[in-house]
Amino acid sequence: MVFVSNAESLTMLLNIDCGATDSDSTWEIDEKFIKSGQNMQINTTITLREMTTLRFFPDGIESCYNLPLLGRERYLIRAGFYYGNYDGLSNPPAFDLRINGQYWTTINSTLTEDPIYVEMIYPVRRDSVKICLVRVHNNNPFISSLQARVLPSNFYKLMENTTILNLHSRIHFGGERDVGKSTRFGGDEDFNRIWKLKQMYNYHNVTSVRIPYGSSVSTENWPPYMAVADGISPPNGFNSISMWFDLPPQTSQAYFVFYFKEPEQSPPVSLVRRIEISINGHQMALTEVPQMDKDAIQVVSLYPVPVAGSANVTLQRAEGSTFPPIINAMEVFTSMELSRAELAHHYPFMVLAFLHVFGLSMLLG
Structure with a gap:
């Protein structure tokens, strides 16, 4: 289910079933969010729809999803991973996740039937967020699901706007x-x-x-x-x-x-x-x-x-x-x-305001 702004097709709620070939009322396929990788159906008894498929990345070092989100909002962002021995190697890979170029976490996948979830509350500064899977060994990174949900501004009230x-x-x-x-x-x-x-x-x-x-x-x-x-x-x-x-x-x-x-x-x-x-x-x-x-x-x-x-x-x-x-x-x-690059998207208006008030007098000495 996706709520879309009329102006820029930005989403308040996004549920992506990675590697799936068909959408339903809750989950949508991932093809419009990423152009690399390969789909895979998993032979499993697990009942979670989003964990029965995945997208894996046999080529390159970094593979990225681009999510169209609303700037200046806080989002709950969660990624899900279920290896399911999809490649028949019984060798669950480890790889890194990055968000807008910043290290998020390392995924150490397993052979168990329990999916792995990682989640953060992220202060979005621009109208898109890039989530990348980064190869750290020879094994192929993969992902099963990706979700983003805008949170009311008064949630987690002590959270600072520059903090993840x-x-x-x-x-x-x-x-x-x-x-x-x-x-x-x-x-x-x-x-x-x-x-x-x-x-x-x-x-x-x-x-x-x-x-x-x-x-x-x-x-x-x-x-x-x-x-x-x-x-x-x-x-x-x-x-x-x-x-x-x-x-x-x-x-x-x-x-x-x-x-x-x-x-x-x-x-x-x-x-x-x-x-x-x-x-x-x-x-x-x-x-x-x-x-x-x-x-x-x-x-x-x-x-x-x-x-x-x-x-x-x-x-x-x-x-x-x-x-x-x-x-x-x-x-x-x-x-x-937040990384310096993201902070630059948060503070430019403050820099301009400072220069507007003090810049000329400072230049004139």
């Missing part, structure tokens, strides 16, 4: 399955995000009032109901929840989002759930889970959080709290700055 957020984890707790329209199970995610179920066997699963299926919560970042309806809490006698996030070794700062929802259907008057959030031993925030109604969700965003390749997150029962902490969902991003 690379998704590390988007997880929810206490539920039964992944949530999101791109999963084989379907879901109620309105912004093309995938919320992976994180099993935490050392903690108790908690379930709140069941909320109507098929809608999101009108709070910060609009999380889907199915991702926040359940959560986890520490076992009896314990007052904290701990999680470890193994971030890339070069990571210096990260963006964390915490989603809290009270599971008690008829909370007692004495119920107070205050939570202290610490990362790597440093207290970062103190919050209280609201008791107002079944739709009340507390969202805590933290950025920039200094890290050194890893993050130990602790949710501790805070002073004055009569109940232990809970957590329903989380998002963790690493950040990097």
Whole structure:
């Protein structure tokens, strides 16, 4: 499904089934976005349509998709990869991804049945984005799917306009399955995000009032109901929840989002759930889970959080709290700055304004 601007055929939503030969109401073929590579149908039992085909690139070093997107918008951009032993070599390749000439990540494909997804939130500066697959060894790069979805400007409100957020984890707790329209199970995610179920066997699963299926919560970042309806809490006698996030070794700062929802259907008057959030031993925030109604969700965003390749997150029962902490969902991003070339598309109007105001007087001395 593609929403097109009348003026320049720029898209707000783009779902590309790489290597496919026919489109449907959700996915379109990739031929108008790239001129190199070869299509391949995969013999697999996987049920995701977009993972049954791929485009591989036997020639050249770099092969690029050109996506017509809206300038000055933030996009969720996700690439999907399913090797499926399409070449019969049982040798899944590794290769790099670049976005507008800037290193994004390295793809290490596997022989497993689980697709690999990489995702970022990208501040688009011009009316197109170039995503390139770069050969780093003798093996051929390939790609199965490519998606772009414009996000409301108030999402991820601490994100700077010159920063890229690379998704590390988007997880929810206490539920039964992944949530999101791109999963084989379907879901109620309105912004093309995938919320992976994180099993935490050392903690108790908690379930709140069941909320109507098929809608999101009108709070910060609009999380889907199915991702926040359940959560986890520490076992009896314990007052904290701990999680470890193994971030890339070069990571210096990260963006964390915490989603809290009270599971008690008829909370007692004495119920107070205050939570202290610490990362790597440093207290970062103190919050209280609201008791107002079944739709009340507390969202805590933290950025920039200094890290050194890893993050130990602790949710501790805070002073004055009569109940232990809970957590329903989380998002963790690493950040990097836009390349100088992209920044030049962001700041030219500021340079011109500066010269207009100061340039003549500076030249005259």
